[in-house]
Amino acid sequence: MDRMTRAAAQAQRSAPAETKIRLVGAAKTFRVRGSELEALRPVDLEVGREEFVALVGPSGCGKSTILNLVAGLMAPSAGRVLYDGQEVTGPNRRVGYLTQKDTLLPWRATADNIRIALELKCRATPRAEASERVAEMMDLVGLKGFEHHYPAELSGGMRKRAALARTLIYEPETLLMDEPFGALDAQLKLLMLDQLQRLTQHRRMTVIFVTHDLGEAITLADRIVVISARPGRIRAIHDVRLERPRDVFKVRFTEGFARQHERLWDELKDDIAKGTDV
């Protein structure tokens, strides 16, 4: 672990808990073939600056809905969503959003997909610097050698990593991630978790991370929000009291991790049974 990261981690702990994202009674109802489907019951949630929050819960419980609300891709049916104290009314350009479905542009080769954010006027980057950062990112996510492959030529896991690199490259102040590592094998997943922890601490990012993998949540998060089966509502919020920076590869064998895991599991097991037959 380098010195910068450690300093950043220290700063994070001592910084006053400033609210970055706030959901106030935010709810979402969809109309499906004439009938109303309640996806999310009114939710109150605060995410502090530079905080890493994981959302866990059974599938279809509205985790992704919360991300869509924060990203401004959906308007809440009731309540409000605030970002830096301002109401989110349209696409939220302060966040980087890694959706469950990768949104790589099929007509761009992998390197060009990863570069795209740096081509935009709002953060125009000199060509040489952009190329350097792209090469760095491709290396980071293990896609070196696939620069000129089109998305259709990559495997699902590789596309996921390309999408991750595309989001991380412009270092958004807030990261929204929807099950980003679901398609990866166990080993690669650990490597990616390690990189993600490094990067988010180093760049002092605020993160909301949706996952159904409790281990992943405990490894990375400061707080874990447990959401109940549909219609989603917050069932509990757990603080993860594990020292930072965490050793992604070993933390899962510590006693603290095991205790945390057990508590979360007790919280979730009934709902997971319910969630599967939704």
Add this chain to the structure above:
Amino acid sequence: MIDRREPAQARDSVVVWQLALGVALLAAWEALGRSGGERWVSEPSLIAVKIWTWLGGSLYVHLWATVAELVVGFVIGTSLGILAGMIVGRSPGLATILRPIIVGLYSVPLVSLAPLFIMFLGWGLLPKIVLVAIVTFFLLFFNTFTGAERIDRDLVESMEIMGANRREIFRKVVAPAISVWIVGGMKIAVPYALVATVTGELLATRAGLGYLLSQATEQFDMTSIYAVLLILMVIGLLLSEAAARIERRVLRWRHAAE
């Protein structure tokens, strides 16, 4: 990636077989002509001589007329079709209103409009150009329209969140997504445009390959008929090949996956 190319030797032997078959067919044709069928099937040697004579001078006026009608009509029809398809495709309200009208118009076999344009516009190049333009317009309109309607919202939203402005979204997402459909439409439109040109010329004209064809028919000149058909075939092949090349180039990323 799997290399599906056959070994060079196998490819060579295919070419040899194709050449042999071609020569055999020509020989059979020639034999049929010389053994009394000349009145109906002519002979390849006579056709070759005919084309050779035409190449010495008189063909170019006609070739030029046909190609000019085709190219000008195609360019006009394509541009207007793309433009209209974009406008209608990007405004759902307009699409709902116009759809039945456009579908109705498209249901008329378009080449049957040729007599109408000849009545309106006379015997020059213009009626043919308009006919070709209308045929290509509809094909390009429908394809562009479909492409514009089917743009993946998720791609657009992901770019919006990254901070792209409207122009950037158009250049980086909308245009490339629609270009797939545009190129596909152009590829389909090429043979239709050739049919429209020749049909127009057959009906009324003073120049063009279709005019040569109708002249030859009036004089019962089978050799000239076959010669014109052969020239049209070559033009058709060249145009289709050009369209296929453009498609392969523009849609490299699609072929990469196959």
